[in-house]
Amino acid sequence: MPTTIELESLLRETGLRVTRPRMAVLGAVCEHPHADTGSIIDVTREDFGAVSHQAVYDVLRALTDAGLVRQIQPAGSVARYESRVGDNHHHIVCRACGAIADVDCAVGEAPCLTPSGNHGYVVDEAEVIYRGICPDCSTDYPSEKNDPLRKETSA
Amino acid sequence: MPTTIELESLLRETGLRVTRPRMAVLGAVCEHPHADTGSIIDVTREDFGAVSHQAVYDVLRALTDAGLVRQIQPAGSVARYESRVGDNHHHIVCRACGAIADVDCAVGEAPCLTPSGNHGYVVDEAEVIYRGICPDCSTDYPSEKNDPLRKETSA
DNA sequence: AGCTAACCTTGATCGATTCAAGAAAGCGGA
DNA sequence: TCCGCTTTCTTGAATCGATCAAGGTTAGCT
Missing domain, CATH: 3.30.1490.190 (Ferric-uptake regulator, C-terminal dimerisarion domain)
Structure with missing residues (x-):
């Protein structure tokens, strides 16, 4: 599980702003490989407090576009995310x-x-x-x- | 594109009843490999008249379970079907x-x-x-x- | 400190699929 | 050929995952 500093560096190095939802979601994905969006929403809220579902979708999209996170979707599954890229x-x-x-x-x-x-x-x-x-x-x-x-x- | 007789045989040989929606859907899948459910519904209705969406879902499930049809779902796609099994x-x-x-x-x-x-x-x-x-x-x-x-x- | 574009919040919407109750029909047996 | 029964189909509602949209908030740059 990366430290707060490491998460911030990952975000900055890929040109992404450092925001609380982004830190939270990236941390959740690191800690729960292959989690689906619903689980990531739940974990993020448990660990970091209120975060909107739209923010989680937007952050996951941004992290995936930036190459920090990978989206997978085996047949029959919803979208899942992992930080091993x-x-x-x-x-x-x-x-x-x-x-x-x-x-x-x-x-x-x-x-x-x-x-x-x-x-x-x-x-x-x-x-x-x-x-x-x-x-x-x-x-x-x-x-x-x-x-x-x-x-x-x-x- | 298999004949009506061939489609009937396929159904009977796998213990499935021969019904109009089943003949229609099986024919549509044979003719349109990798079609999604919406397309199969449309093609089935164009070629054979009114068929309920529920019947199409049920028939696709039955055909897949029987091994006559294969369901695929590449990441980012909806369920698709093909008769090449x-x-x-x-x-x-x-x-x-x-x-x-x-x-x-x-x-x-x-x-x-x-x-x-x-x-x-x-x-x-x-x-x-x-x-x-x-x-x-x-x-x-x-x-x-x-x-x-x-x-x-x-x- | 101020500004701005990016980001977040909140609620609505959509598409794909499933659930559910009752009607219709295929098929086997008489 | 007819009858009964279980399977299948029809119709409508519901659910889920994801996106759309408008407006408020804020990270970061100047």
Whole structure:
């Protein structure tokens, strides 16, 4: 969890004004990776007092535009935010409880995969979302499925 | 575009009743890959007359559950549907106009990638979404970015 | 200290989807 | 062919996540 000084520096260095809602939201995102907007609103209000929902939406947009925060949205989910940026990491989502964990990208920058046929597109990103069952939701899972020899290299 | 007989067979073989809305929606999805729900409602009504919005939502859910149709939802998009199922293919999305194209999966079944660290999850799917600019939105795009030697194998 | 543009507050609105109650119909069995 | 029943459809209401909008507040620059 970054200090107040660190949060202020992050904001100033990207040309953003230092305001109480911005400090609050950035802190909340740092402390709660992959949180959705409703959770960020709640946490922000618990930790820093009254903040309008519009401010949270605006701040998240500003932080994302500035590259301080990354927005993700796995299929079936609302928008979520994380402060881990710049390494093109992927995510793994639990089908049962919705838990999300980070997965390092083997390449470290986008795009990390090349489509087998790109239809003439200029590809600049390959987003990989792994899905499965997390340890907490799995009482007994077949280990054969984790056999690396049956699958290709990681994204 | 499948014939009426083929659509009926698809429904019967998966234990679904053959109803007019179901025939209509399945036909619409076959004819308009990656269409969103609103488009499917419009097309269904144009081609087959009055159908309630609730029926379309219910039919799409039933067809997806039955495996006849696949739901996708790239980040920033609403739910979309396609009839191409069973081959774990991926998608490429244009950042400018939102166009979506299919990308063959090099493996052909899920999961086609192994996460570099899986946090104890049992992974059963790796969804890959490529993003970039489609030919129609790109007036001149740098060919270097398509250099296959600088990127890893396709998903 | 003053000014200004950016930011925040408050409330309204919208689009996508789900919920809910009752009517309609597909299908199996007689 | 007819009947009954469960599934499906219709219609309208509700919810949720996010955006729009007008006006007040304030961070930062001069």
